Amino acid sequence: MSSDYAIEARGLSKHFGNLKAVSGLDLKVPRGQIYGFLGPNGSGKSTTIRMLCGLLTPTEGTATVLDTEIPGDSRHLKPRIGYMTQKFSLFGDMTVFENLQFISEIYSYPRAERAGRIEELLEKYDLLEQTSQLAGTLSGGQKQRLALACSVLHHPPLLLLDEPTSAVDPQSRRDFWANLFRLAEAGTTIMVSTHYMDEAERCHRLAILDRGVKVADGTPQELQASTGMHTVEVTADDPYHAQEALDHGEHIASVTQLGVRLRVLLPETLADPVAVVNKLLEAHGVKADVRQTTASLEDVFVAVTMDAEERAV
Amino acid sequence: MKSLSRLLAITKKEVRQLRRDRLTFGMIVGIPVMQMLLFGYAINTDVRNLRTAVADQANTHLSRQFVAALRETQVVDIVDFVDTPIEIDARLRRGDVSVGVVIPADFDRRVVDPDRPAVHLIVDGSDPTIANVALQLRNFPIAFDTGARQTRVNNIEVRPNYNPERRTPVNIIPGLMGVILTLTMMLFTAVAIVRERERGNLELLINTPVSSAELMVGKVIPYIVIGMIQLALILFVGDALFQVPMRGSVLDLYLASGAFIAANLALGLVISTVAKTQFQAMQMTFFVLLPSILLSGFVFPFDGMPRVAQYIGEVLPVTHYIRLTRGIMLRDAPLIELYPELIALGVFTLIAMTAAALRFTKRLD
Numbered sequence: 132m133s134s135d136y137a138i139e140a141r142g143l144s145k146h147f148g149n150l151k152a153v154s155g156l157d158l159k160v161p162r163g164q165i166y167g168f169l170g171p172n173g174s175g176k177s178t179t180i181r182m183l184c185g186l187l188t189p190t191e192g193t194a195t196v197l198d199t200e201i202p203g204d205s206r207h208l209k210p211r212i213g214y215m216t217q218k219f220s221l222f223g224d225m226t227v228f229e230n231l232q233f234i235s236e237i238y239s240y241p242r243a244e245r246a247g248r249i250e251e252l253l254e255k256y257d258l259l260e261q262t263s264q265l266a267g268t269l270s271g272g273q274k275q276r277l278a279l280a281c282s283v284l285h286h287p288p289l290l291l292l293d294e295p296t297s298a299v300d301p302q303s304r305r306d307f308w309a310n311l312f313r314l315a316e317a318g319t320t321i322m323v324s325t326h327y328m329d330e331a332e333r334c335h336r337l338a339i340l341d342r343g344v345k346v347a348d349g350t351p352q353e354l355q356a357s358t359g360m361h362t363v364e365v366t367a368d369d370p371y372h373a374q375e376a377l378d379h380g381e382h383i384a385s386v387t388q389l390g391v392r393l394r395v396l397l398p399e400t401l402a403d404p405v406a407v408v409n410k411l412l413e414a415h416g417v418k419a420d421v422r423q424t425t426a427s428l429e430d431v432f433v434a435v436t437m438d439a440e441e442r443a444v
Numbered sequence: 445m446k447s448l449s450r451l452l453a454i455t456k457k458e459v460r461q462l463r464r465d466r467l468t469f470g471m472i473v474g475i476p477v478m479q480m481l482l483f484g485y486a487i488n489t490d491v492r493n494l495r496t497a498v499a500d501q502a503n504t505h506l507s508r509q510f511v512a513a514l515r516e517t518q519v520v521d522i523v524d525f526v527d528t529p530i531e532i533d534a535r536l537r538r539g540d541v542s543v544g545v546v547i548p549a550d551f552d553r554r555v556v557d558p559d560r561p562a563v564h565l566i567v568d569g570s571d572p573t574i575a576n577v578a579l580q581l582r583n584f585p586i587a588f589d590t591g592a593r594q595t596r597v598n599n600i601e602v603r604p605n606y607n608p609e610r611r612t613p614v615n616i617i618p619g620l621m622g623v624i625l626t627l628t629m630m631l632f633t634a635v636a637i638v639r640e641r642e643r644g645n646l647e648l649l650i651n652t653p654v655s656s657a658e659l660m661v662g663k664v665i666p667y668i669v670i671g672m673i674q675l676a677l678i679l680f681v682g683d684a685l686f687q688v689p690m691r692g693s694v695l696d697l698y699l700a701s702g703a704f705i706a707a708n709l710a711l712g713l714v715i716s717t718v719a720k721t722q723f724q725a726m727q728m729t730f731f732v733l734l735p736s737i738l739l740s741g742f743v744f745p746f747d748g749m750p751r752v753a754q755y756i757g758e759v760l761p762v763t764h765y766i767r768l769t770r771g772i773m774l775r776d777a778p779l780i781e782l783y784p785e786l787i788a789l790g791v792f793t794l795i796a797m798t799a800a801a802l803r804f805t806k807r808l809d
Contacts, residue, residue: 184651209653220648222457224464229457236453237652239446 134198137162137289137320138183142192145178152178153343155192160322160336162288165315167334168324169432175343176324177217180291183322184214197289210238213282217293219274223267227258227277230266231284238285252280256310272303279310283319290314292323296330308333328429339435346435355426358396358434360384361404362426365393365412367419376415382407385433394427396434450654454662458636462666468632476624476674480681483620484613496520496543497535499528502551510563514545532566542568613686618769619742621678622704622762625671626736627729629705632667633712634725642721656804664709671705672698692772696779700768703789707761710796717803736762764788 138160145153153175160166168176181187183196185205194201199208221230231249240248253259256276261269266277275295282290292311296304308330315321315335323334331337331351338348347354367373370391377386377395382404384396397404408421426434462468500507515522520543526532532544544566548554554562637660640646649659675698682688690697711732719725737743739757746757757763764785771777779786 186647186651206653206655209651212651214648214651216644216647218644218647220644222461222645223643224461225457229460233453233457234652236456237450237649237654239449239653 134195135162136160136195138166138194138196138322140179140183140192140194143179143182143189143194144191145175145182145187146190151343153182156340156343156345158194158338158345158348160320162320163315163318164335165311165321165323165333167331167337168322168340169326169328169331169337169428170324170340171326171436173342174340176340177293178343179340180214180293180322180324184208184212184291210285211287211289213285213287213290215278215282215290215292215295217297219278219298221266221274221278221281224265226263226265227253227269228262230277230281234281234284240285248284252284256280257306271299272306275299275303275307276310279307283314288319290319290321290323292321294324294326296325296327304330328427328432331432332428339432341436347431351428354431355428358426358431359399360396360426360430360434361399361401362424362430363395363397363404363408363421364424365395365408365419365421366391367393367412367417369417372415373412373417373419376412376417377408380411383411385437387429387433394430396430446653447655447658451658451662451665454654454659455665458663458666472628472670472674473677475628476678477681479620479624480617480678480685483616484682484686492518493521494519494543495541496522496545497524497526497532497541498522498545498547499526499532500545500547501527501549502547504552506555507547507551510547510551511545520545529564529566536566536568539568613682614688614774615770616742617678617682617686617688618773619740619766621675621701621769622740622765623733623737623742624678625674625701625705625765626708626762627733628674629667629671629708630712630715630732631726631729632670633664633709634715634719634729635722636663636667637713637716638719638722638725656801660713660800660804664713667709667712668702668705671701671708675701688773690773691776692778697769697772699779700765700772700782700786703786703793704761704765704768707789707793707796710793710800711761713800714796714803717800732760736760739763741766758788759792761789761792 136159138158140156140158143153143156143158144151156175156179158179168179170176178187182189183194183201185201185208188202196208197211199205222233225233228249231252232245235245235249253262256279258273258276258280261273261277266274269277275298279292279295282292296307299307304327311321311323312333323330325331334351336348336350337354339346339354349357365373365377368391370388370393373393374386374388377383377393382397382401384398386396387394395404395408397407401407405421405423412419412421498511500511511522514520524535524541526535529544529546532541532546535541536544546564546566548562548564551562554560637646640649679688679690679694679697683690712729715725715728719728735756739749739753740746740760740763741757742762746754746763749757768779768782768785771782772779
């Protein structure tokens with residue numbers, strides 16, 4: 132009997148000495164979905180992924196990954212997961228073709244179908260021209276496509292991708308996500324960590340990690356609807372002075388500048404957040420257009436990662 | 445079946461990478477040839493052409509004949525004739541000469557008098573190898589004096605078995621084989637695995653179905669072959685340049701070398717599980733290499749070493765290997781007679797392999 136979830140983690144923790152990299156993480160990743168893992172550097176994303184594929188032993192807690200218990204014997208799990216490391220981990224002194232060939236041998240891919248599968252991947256991931264180029268001389272985007280091709284070669288039902296797009300340009304990132312959607316449609320469960328908001332928004336569901344603790348999870352829409360904050364957008368000719376007027380003002384939880392606009396978060400308990408903002412701006416003689424808006428994922432991120440003190444203003 | 449094909453995949457990859465790594469590839473051939481030339485030509489414990497001063501106070505027909513005979517041995521290179529022994533002392537002190545020959549005025553009478561030394565030989569005792577001169581000149585039918593001690597005429601004939609010409613390369617090269625294989629085998633394996641860790645390849649590899657044993661054995665196989673190639677190269681150069689004899693069975697030598705290579709590869713694997721960077725792996729290799737050169741009987745006679753040094757030497761695989769190579773190559777000893785050394789190598793390999801397998805886990809923590 133197989134569970135509806137590809138990954139289920141219960142109170143997963145990992146401590147390195149005094150550093151609590153991950154604490155008490157609960158996760159449920161439904162099969163066939165793209166599950167995002169959003170968090171700043173050092174929030175425990177990589178550590179979690181490494182625990183889920185059996186590379187690190189959890190200090191506390193357990194997980195079920197593709198019906199395999201973690202911690203436990205992860206030998207039978209390895210052939211069924213594809214893992215893409217944060218750092219390029221293929222062999223730089225071997226060609227694109229040789230790398231794919233090596234991976235096909237290591238995963239004991241049926242011998243008769245190897246050549247066909249490699250050809251298919253080269254074409255699908257746009258690497259035909261680089262077939263006999265040394266992997267170490269590829270561009271960032273090409274390396275990433277090769278890494279993805281290698282991690283999906285053996286048709287794993289679960290893909291774990293650790294910040295796969297941290298070293299590539301925006302166009303490559305878009306293409307990369309198109310590939311991920313294609314894989315998800317074919318039934319692959321994908322867990323992907325990122326610190327890009329736009330990528331997080333593309334996921335079916337996501338969890339936000341902060342200093343090793345999960346601070347929110349749900350679909351992007353659910354998260355945007357439940358920040359517990361009002362979002363007010365301020366458009367001012369002089370955003371610098373507007374920010375000065377609002378910073379540390381009463382009820383202001385946070386101010387983020389985006390060009391000439393400011394995004395201001397205020398507690399949901401306020402009846403009229405626009406009036407509060409207008410009052411502060413007038414007091415400093417700043418003219419601006421103020422209106423309430425829906426929260427973006429970045430607002431969610433700012434709201435859930437701020438500490439309790441800031442929230443209670 | 446799957447396991448074997450995964451193992452071969454690792455081996456194939458290793459060979460492929462090795463072929464592209466020109467520097468390492470060059471070292472496979474370069475290290476043995478360089479070391480052999482260095483040790484074979486430069487490091488020579490034969491005492492020859494020692495700068496010598498002669499004080500011939502007799503200056504008779506017989507004494508001149510003696511000096512000519514001395515010169516013919518090529519052990520001494522007579523660079524100076526002086527009048528008195530005092531002048532010889534001064535030259536020795538300044539380091540101008542290493543040997544002084546004093547022929548007393550009554551040389552002709554002393555030669556026939558068995559109670560008195562006919563010639564005094566004064567040698568520079570600050571250099572231990574020069575003391576060999578005493579041994580080399582033993583055959584001379586004349587008494588001589590080394591420093592304070594007087595030696596009587598004794599027509600002892602020294603017959604060095606197995607190396608009658610007493611040529612250094614003949615003694616050095618069987619030992620050198622051990623030192624070269626220790627260096628290259630240990631270094632290559634240790635670096636090969638640590639490099640993958642450094643480059644991040646290992647994180648990818650341990651996430652695949654490859655087992656630790658497949659990974660280790662697969663990586664080590666190419667180096668066993670390389671070790672055998674190096675061995676053939678050493679034997680060829682040893683024969684072509686230094687006429688090192690191969691008196692025993694070549695098969696025995698290869699079997700013994702196989703056991704020795706296995707021991708070194710196992711040690712290299714242990715290093716690779718401890719070292720975090722290639723630099724650390726290299727430092728640890730040299731940590732083992734130095735005693736391998738000094739305490740294995742390669743440079744200094746094993747029996748002459750202090751007890752503690754002998755114990756350390758017994759732990760090193762190269763000590764046992766040098767006994768095997770000298771036995772097989774120079775004394776024509778069958779491998780079966782040298783079995784204690786083979787057992788020692790086997791036990792070492794077993795312990796090192798176990799340690800490596802225990803330390804190498806397919807985890808990052």
